[in-house]
Amino acid sequence: xxxxxxxxxxxxxxxxxxxxxxxxxxxxxxxxxxxxxxxxxxxxxxxxxxxxxxxxxxxxxxxxxxxxxxxxxxxxxxxxxxxxxxxxxxxxxxxxxxxxxxxxxxxxxxxxxxxxxxxxxxxxxxxxxxxxxxxxxxxxxxxxxxxxxxxxxxxxxxxxxxxxxxxxxxxxxxxxxxxxxxxxxxxxxxxxxxxxxxxxxxxxxxxxx
Numbered sequence: 001x002x003x004x005x006x007x008x009x010x011x012x013x014x015x016x017x018x019x020x021x022x023x024x025x026x027x028x029x030x031x032x033x034x035x036x037x038x039x040x041x042x043x044x045x046x047x048x049x050x051x052x053x054x055x056x057x058x059x060x061x062x063x064x065x066x067x068x069x070x071x072x073x074x075x076x077x078x079x080x081x082x083x084x085x086x087x088x089x090x091x092x093x094x095x096x097x098x099x100x101x102x103x104x105x106x107x108x109x110x111x112x113x114x115x116x117x118x119x120x121x122x123x124x125x126x127x128x129x130x131x132x133x134x135x136x137x138x139x140x141x142x143x144x145x146x147x148x149x150x151x152x153x154x155x156x157x158x159x160x161x162x163x164x165x166x167x168x169x170x171x172x173x174x175x176x177x178x179x180x181x182x183x184x185x186x187x188x189x190x191x192x193x194x195x196x197x198x199x200x201x202x203x204x205x206x207x208x209x
């Protein structure tokens with residue numbers, strides 16, 4: 001956990017330590033130290049403040065992507081700006097939690113991300129939908145949906161419910177590889193590129209599925 005305000009960090013630690021399923025392996029208030037610890041300790045998940053001395057949260061996410069480090073990221077932030085949110089998602093963040101609601105949401109976000117899902121503070125849902133609509137082509141989305149087979153639409157609906165490929169495979173009696181093939185085919189039909197573009201499209205069009 002990397003957060004540069006000691007009192008705030010102490011409060012989050014107390015909340016997290018009450019959950020016996022979770023263990024904090026290290027904490028710091030400095031971004032450069034956070035990256036060093038992540039490289040050394042190889043944690044499953046890192047909670048990052050967006051603003052820190054040394055390196056900020058996005059700097060660490062860029063390093064993670066560049067070095068192919070294998071930990072998930074949950075951002076803690078005061079910001080609701082769409083550009084910052086978009087960059088965090090593009091860099092592979094699985095969670096984005098507003099500090100004002102972190103005390104209530106931190107455990108939910110950790111468990112969701114640990115289970116392979118995404119977690120975004122509900123107050124940010126409009127940013128995700130707006131971003132998904134743009135990446136999906138906005139008003140052209142219905143035409144794209146019309147090209148999908150019933151099986152693909154069923155999978156896309158489950159993706160919109162934030163189900164992982166393994167969960168979808170278990171629910172539909174398919175192999176995870178078959179689900180991944182469907183995801184690739186859907187992305188091709190919809191003209192989507194990038195690791196999270198299909199998820200964004202699904203969120204943006206969930207009411208049409």
